[in-house]
Amino acid sequence: MGNKLFIKNASELVTCAGTLPKTGREMNEIGIIKDGALIIEHDTIAAVGTTLELSQSYDVQEMTVIDAAGKCVLPGFIDAHTHFVFAGDRSEEFSWRLKGMHYIDIMERGGGIMNTVRATRKADAAALMELGRTRLNSMLAMGVTTVEGKSGYGLDLGTEIKQLAVMQELQQTHSIEIIPTFLGAHAIPPEYKGRGDEFIDYLITEVLPPVAEKKLAVFCDVFCEKGVFSVEESRKLLLAAQNLGIRGKIHADEIVQLGGAELAAEVGAISAEHLLHISDQGIERMAETKTVGVLLPATAFSLREPFAPARKMIDAGVPVALATDFNPGSCYTSSVPLIIALAALSMNMSPAEIITALTANAAFAVGAGDRIGSIEPGKQADIVILEEPSHIFLPYRVGMNLVETVVKKGRVVWQSSGKMPCEKDLG
Numbered sequence: 001m002g003n004k005l006f007i008k009n010a011s012e013l014v015t016c017a018g019t020l021p022k023t024g025r026e027m028n029e030i031g032i033i034k035d036g037a038l039i040i041e042h043d044t045i046a047a048v049g050t051t052l053e054l055s056q057s058y059d060v061q062e063m064t065v066i067d068a069a070g071k072c073v074l075p076g077f078i079d080a081h082t083h084f085v086f087a088g089d090r091s092e093e094f095s096w097r098l099k100g101m102h103y104i105d106i107m108e109r110g111g112g113i114m115n116t117v118r119a120t121r122k123a124d125a126a127a128l129m130e131l132g133r134t135r136l137n138s139m140l141a142m143g144v145t146t147v148e149g150k151s152g153y154g155l156d157l158g159t160e161i162k163q164l165a166v167m168q169e170l171q172q173t174h175s176i177e178i179i180p181t182f183l184g185a186h187a188i189p190p191e192y193k194g195r196g197d198e199f200i201d202y203l204i205t206e207v208l209p210p211v212a213e214k215k216l217a218v219f220c221d222v223f224c225e226k227g228v229f230s231v232e233e234s235r236k237l238l239l240a241a242q243n244l245g246i247r248g249k250i251h252a253d254e255i256v257q258l259g260g261a262e263l264a265a266e267v268g269a270i271s272a273e274h275l276l277h278i279s280d281q282g283i284e285r286m287a288e289t290k291t292v293g294v295l296l297p298a299t300a301f302s303l304r305e306p307f308a309p310a311r312k313m314i315d316a317g318v319p320v321a322l323a324t325d326f327n328p329g330s331c332y333t334s335s336v337p338l339i340i341a342l343a344a345l346s347m348n349m350s351p352a353e354i355i356t357a358l359t360a361n362a363a364f365a366v367g368a369g370d371r372i373g374s375i376e377p378g379k380q381a382d383i384v385i386l387e388e389p390s391h392i393f394l395p396y397r398v399g400m401n402l403v404e405t406v407v408k409k410g411r412v413v414w415q416s417s418g419k420m421p422c423e424k425d426l427g
Helices: 025-028 051-057 092-097 101-110 113-122 125-141 157-173 196-213 231-243 260-269 280-289 297-303 310-316 338-346 349-360 358-363
Strands: 005-012 032-041 044-050 066-067 073-075 076-080 143-152 177-185 221-224 247-252 271-274 293-296 318-322 383-386 402-410 412-416
Touching: 005 051, 005 383, 025 310, 025 349, 032 051, 044 051, 044 402, 073 310, 076 318, 076 358, 125 143, 125 157, 125 402, 125 412, 157 177, 157 196, 177 231, 196 231, 196 297, 221 338, 231 260, 231 358, 247 260, 271 349, 280 310, 293 310, 293 358, 297 338, 310 318, 310 338, 310 402, 318 338, 318 349, 318 358, 338 349, 349 358
Parallel strands: 005 066, 005 073, 076 143, 143 177, 177 221, 221 247, 247 271, 271 293, 293 318
Antiparallel strands: 005 032, 032 044, 073 383, 383 402, 402 412
């Protein structure tokens, strides 16, 4: 490709420019440039403007050119909540849910998260690596250039470290950028049944220190939920993680209204996630602290639960992001097109708000808003080119993948022809 890339003639170039998470009406301000263009030098965006402006201001003759005529150019999508490193499946549990069994009932029956924990504990790192790589390839084809990946299918020192180490190695070999999150407090393992507080102490004393020492996680998450971890237990873990330099995230108010959103604001967590049953006070506190609300509509859809109140949260000033929650139990899909469709048709979000939620705000939800999530000079060159002329086509063509080309760090890493590699060029 050479060191310089010129993308020109875009029907729409959507910049999503900004220095802070977008809230309220700002989420509709996505910075569209007609006949847009950008210049990439190495892995960084050097200039943004109209095709005419950049053609006149720069010597583009020696640059590699991508003609985006009749196409929409966007920042790369950021999937800010996934659990993509795991073994096994829970297809049988899906059939149980179709018959009306509730998620909590399945957990009490020995299924749920513990089902995947057993399979992941047995799997070796090589098997998890291959599974993770295949899943990342699928995500890349849908325009995802950065993904947050959670552990949490080990619930013990060895397997949690194994999951995070697999993510670390995949980061070195795959084009998608991986933001690792330690989710050791995903469930209470059988050996600690009825002793959730002791399990939290185990995580704090035995697991968190090596995770921090080996720099295996950027964030620490906890499933703050009835029957899992209380607000008090969650607070204790998140504060301990903070003391080790690992910022918090929270699985909050997914199944019942427990106060997880309020806790996220209290402890300075970067995000609260799920939020199907968030309280009015939780919305108010998150708006005050600008805690990002990561909403996961495909999970609500799969569980046949009410969707998170996106409209209410946006109007109240909460910065909202969207993510897939790809996992083997409650949401076995990594489909960005499905997320877009559900956000538009079931959560009353505008096309512009959806784009903001999958780019700029998602970047802030993974602590990277200063370098990714928008198309502006100085930002990392993570770009998606659609086969359609406008971002409006994303929800309009319901559930369809419209991604034609993906650029990561200034290099074309995927095209809809299927001929581009997903792996980094290590030569």
